[in-house]
Amino acid sequence: MKWRKHLDWLLTHLTLVIVCFIFFFPVLWLTLASFSATGSIYDLGGFFPKSFSLAGFRKLFGDTTMYDYPNWLKNTLFVAVGSSVLGTILVILTAYTISRFQFKARKTLMKSTLVLSMFPSFMGMTAVYLLMVNFGLINRLWALILIYASGAPMGYLVQKGYFDSLSSSVFEAARLDGASSFRVFRSIALPLSKPIIVYTALTQFAWPWSDFILPNLLLKNKDKWTVAVGLMHLDETQFTRFAAGSIFIAVPIVILYFCLSGFLVTGVTAGAAKE
Amino acid sequence: MGNSLFVSALKSRSPRVRASLCVMGLGQLLSRQWVKGLAYLSALAAFVAYMALTGARDIVGFFTLGTVEADPWLGVAGDDSIIMLLRGLLCYVIILAVVALYRSNLRDIMEIEHNGAWGGNAPGFISSVKGYMDRKFYIVALALPVAGVLVFNVIPIVFMILISFTNYGGDIVPPKLVDWTGFDSFRRVLSLSGIKETFFRILGWNVVWALLSTAINYFGGLALALLLNKKCVKRKKFWRMFPILAYAVPGFITLLAFKFLFSYGGPINHYITEAGHSAVGFLDIDAGIKARIIGLGVNAWISIPTSMLLATGILSNMNMNLYEAASIDGAGPWQQFKKITLPFVVFSTTPVLITNFIGNFNNFGIFYFLRGGLYMDGYFLASDTDLLINWLYNLSIDNNYYSIGAAVSLIIFIITSAVSLSVYIRSNAYRKEDTFR
Numbered sequence: 001m002k003w004r005k006h007l008d009w010l011l012t013h014l015t016l017v018i019v020c021f022i023f024f025f026p027v028l029w030l031t032l033a034s035f036s037a038t039g040s041i042y043d044l045g046g047f048f049p050k051s052f053s054l055a056g057f058r059k060l061f062g063d064t065t066m067y068d069y070p071n072w073l074k075n076t077l078f079v080a081v082g083s084s085v086l087g088t089i090l091v092i093l094t095a096y097t098i099s100r101f102q103f104k105a106r107k108t109l110m111k112s113t114l115v116l117s118m119f120p121s122f123m124g125m126t127a128v129y130l131l132m133v134n135f136g137l138i139n140r141l142w143a144l145i146l147i148y149a150s151g152a153p154m155g156y157l158v159q160k161g162y163f164d165s166l167s168s169s170v171f172e173a174a175r176l177d178g179a180s181s182f183r184v185f186r187s188i189a190l191p192l193s194k195p196i197i198v199y200t201a202l203t204q205f206a207w208p209w210s211d212f213i214l215p216n217l218l219l220k221n222k223d224k225w226t227v228a229v230g231l232m233h234l235d236e237t238q239f240t241r242f243a244a245g246s247i248f249i250a251v252p253i254v255i256l257y258f259c260l261s262g263f264l265v266t267g268v269t270a271g272a273a274k275e
Numbered sequence: 276m277g278n279s280l281f282v283s284a285l286k287s288r289s290p291r292v293r294a295s296l297c298v299m300g301l302g303q304l305l306s307r308q309w310v311k312g313l314a315y316l317s318a319l320a321a322f323v324a325y326m327a328l329t330g331a332r333d334i335v336g337f338f339t340l341g342t343v344e345a346d347p348w349l350g351v352a353g354d355d356s357i358i359m360l361l362r363g364l365l366c367y368v369i370i371l372a373v374v375a376l377y378r379s380n381l382r383d384i385m386e387i388e389h390n391g392a393w394g395g396n397a398p399g400f401i402s403s404v405k406g407y408m409d410r411k412f413y414i415v416a417l418a419l420p421v422a423g424v425l426v427f428n429v430i431p432i433v434f435m436i437l438i439s440f441t442n443y444g445g446d447i448v449p450p451k452l453v454d455w456t457g458f459d460s461f462r463r464v465l466s467l468s469g470i471k472e473t474f475f476r477i478l479g480w481n482v483v484w485a486l487l488s489t490a491i492n493y494f495g496g497l498a499l500a501l502l503l504n505k506k507c508v509k510r511k512k513f514w515r516m517f518p519i520l521a522y523a524v525p526g527f528i529t530l531l532a533f534k535f536l537f538s539y540g541g542p543i544n545h546y547i548t549e550a551g552h553s554a555v556g557f558l559d560i561d562a563g564i565k566a567r568i569i570g571l572g573v574n575a576w577i578s579i580p581t582s583m584l585l586a587t588g589i590l591s592n593m594n595m596n597l598y599e600a601a602s603i604d605g606a607g608p609w610q611q612f613k614k615i616t617l618p619f620v621v622f623s624t625t626p627v628l629i630t631n632f633i634g635n636f637n638n639f640g641i642f643y644f645l646r647g648g649l650y651m652d653g654y655f656l657a658s659d660t661d662l663l664i665n666w667l668y669n670l671s672i673d674n675n676y677y678s679i680g681a682a683v684s685l686i687i688f689i690i691t692s693a694v695s696l697s698v699y700i701r702s703n704a705y706r707k708e709d710t711f712r
Contacts, residue, residue, distance in 0.1 A: 005507075008507065009507045012502060012505055012507060012508060013508075015502060016502060016503075016508070016514055019499060019502075019517075019518075020514060020517035020518075022576070023517040023518050023520065023521040023576070023580070024517050024520065026521075026529070026532055026533065026536065026576070027520055027521065027524060029532075029536070029542070030528075030532050040540070041535055041538070041540045041541060042540040044542065044545070045545060046542050046545050046546065046549075047542040090419060090420045090423060091420075093416045093417070093419070093420055094416075094417060094420045096416070097412070097413045097416045097417050101412070101413040103413050109417075109421075113424075115692070116424070116428055116429065116432070118633070118688055118691050118692040118695065119432050119684070119688050120637050120663075120664055120667065120684050120687045120688065120691075121637065121639075122637075122639065122664055122667050122668060122671075122684065123431075123432060123435045123667075123681070123684035123685075123687075123688070124427075124428055124431040124432050124435070125431075126431075126435060126667075126671045126672065126677070126680060126681075126684075127430075127431030127432065127434045127435045127438075128427065128431050129672065130357070130434075130677070131361070131431065131434070134357060134358060134361070146423075146427065147427050149423065150420075150422075150423025150424060150426065150427040150428070151423075151424070151427060151428060153420035153421075153423065153424055154424060154428065180408075180409045180412075181408070181409050181410075181412030182408065182409070182412060185412070185416075206525075209525065210525030210526055210527055210528075211527075212527045212640075213639065213640075217672065228525075228527050231527070231528070231531060232527070232531065232644075236535065236538060236539075236540050239535060242531065242535070243532075246528040246531070246532065249525070249528075250523075250524050250525060250528055253523055253524075253525060254520060254523040254524065256523075257519065257522065257523035258516075258519065258523070
């Protein structure tokens with residue numbers, strides 16, 4: 001029986017190594033390519049550059065006449081922070097209310113969000129695009145913030161799951177002591193929900209940070225582009241610039257995710273079990 | 276529900292209720308609730324003024340969608356059908372809001388009457404607002420989110436549904452006049468030669484894609500989680516790092532990177548040419564099945580980490596005694612997986628499975644990035660990897676076929692909601708929503 005155990009160990013670890021290699025390789029490739037001394041993908045000669053330099057990054061921030069990366073970054077940051085703040089407030093309010101209160105329209109609201117989420121996201125987006133064109137609201141960054149933030153409450157289920165899991169006795173005790181609903185929310189619910197607020201803020205930040213559909217539709221002027229739109233416009237000859245630009249915006253997000261990887265598991269699971 | 280409020284207001288003999296029944300806010304004024312009464316009254320006045328000034332015309336315009344076509348030679352400004360449609364829609368929304376306000380006015384006056392608070396001993400405006408905020412906290416808290424969803428989700432969707440019943444798009448864009456054409460757009464999608472073939476071809480591939488990719492991602496994630504859960508695997512955190520890394524990289528970067536990887540100048544083709552073969556157009560117009568397989572693979576790369584995290588979470592909630600009992604009974608690992616793990620995991624993830632299926636059915640990014648904008652022979656403005664959602668984009672954003680695009684969106688909606696509804700009805704997870712609490 002001992003050899004079977006060894007074989008099992010070997011096979012398991014072999015599979016793990018292969019799988020992890022598959023996940024790691026593209027990331028490694030892009031990272032190393034961003035330090036390539038040459039700019040075009042044709043000069044790369046295989047997966048990995050022959051000589052390394054920081055030229056890609058220097059060009060990214062220095063040579064901004066054609067591709068103004070620092071400006072894209074500024075726009076992206078503005079949109080992402082704005083939607084994160086506004087979106088988190090709206091989601092937390094929605095989730096808390098739907099979880100804690102029983103009222104007539106509750107089931108109706110829950111069912112309508114379910115039905116609304118069945119519509120292909122593009123349908124609303126085409127309409128938003130048409131409306132924005134008709135009202136001349138194209139090329140406005142704050143319009144993006146409004147759209148992202150007001151769509152956010154539709155994804156309230158994870159947060160509702162969290163509030164469902166809080167014991168209701170604290171809330172009832174506070175009500176008995178005469179605290180108003182607002183007071184209960186501010187002084188009891190909010191302090192208890194720090195983890196879920198962090199999780200929400202992160203997801204609400206990451207979505208605009210990496211979305212390309214909406215900015216691509218609504219931001220036509222080059223000076224309003226976000227990083228996603230800008231990077232989409234880089235072709236094969238600008239490969240190093242693309243790699244450098246990608247690495248630069250991926251690194252903060254990756255670090256953030258790793259710091260919060262504990263939250264991620266609970267977040268994803270809470271959404272699943274408490275649907 | 277709404278009727279019983281109205282009926283009981285009608286039955287009331289109180290002059291104040293009758294006053295509020297006729298003119299919103301009048302009863303409140305008679306009960307000396309000045310601020311509230313004036314607020315209702317001025318809302319009514321504003322509504323009447325709006326209807327007289329533009330509202331009535333907007334409603335008519337909603338039905339005609341314009342009668343005067345612009346003529347630059349004669350200097351005629353003409354009607355803008357889309358603006359008229361929107362203004363009509365806005366007018367309906369305002370009417371609905373006023374009806375809701377009117378009902379709240381009835382409810383309010385009945386309450387005043389019920390409490391006998393009409394003799395001037397009613398609570399003041401400020402304190403009644405405070406009381407309202409406390410009792411109806413949920414309304415106050417939900418007002419902003421609901422308003423946002425209404426403006427940026429519901430109204431656009433309603434607008435698109437309306438568009439699907441017009442002939443808007445193609446040659447017919449303002450200044451030309453748009454007309455209501457009933458189900459014509461749907462008929463064109465489902466029967467006009469050229470469009471019909473494209474639709475059914477794409478639909479077939481779309482269903483295959485959604486089933487395959489959901490299955491691959493789900494079972495891939497589950498397998499990975501089980502693998503990492505094995506007792507003999509030490510340093511789980513280290514191994515888990517790699518999929519989480521893939522999960523954390525923004526999707527569009529992954530997709531663009533894969534596009535570069537498989538491009539003509541990309542490293543894979545570099546090695547192929549170096550070995551003496553000619554470069555392969557993995558994602559070219561004639562790539563055929565290769566492009567589809569690459570799409571499935573790339574989607575798996577992006578999605579398996581998420582489903583792994585999910586499966587890990589679910590597995591950690593499992594009751595381990597079951598396994599001990601099973602192995603005492605002599606069940607092998609495969610039996611244990613089939614009889615214990617799989618039912619448990621599938622049961623607790625049914626909702627997620629549906630969400631994933633719909634997400635994959637409408638997965639826009641993969642083929643938009645890998646080979647967007649290709650138009651193939653035998654397809655109307657699409658290619659053989661395009662999903663309905665990509666076709667929708669080509670139709671409505673790139674080529675202005677708005678009404679046909681809207682009709683396609685509604686067909687997508689019908690398909691996805693039918694699928695999820697039937698799964699929801701069957702799954703126990705839905706019925707037990709409240710037992711979890």
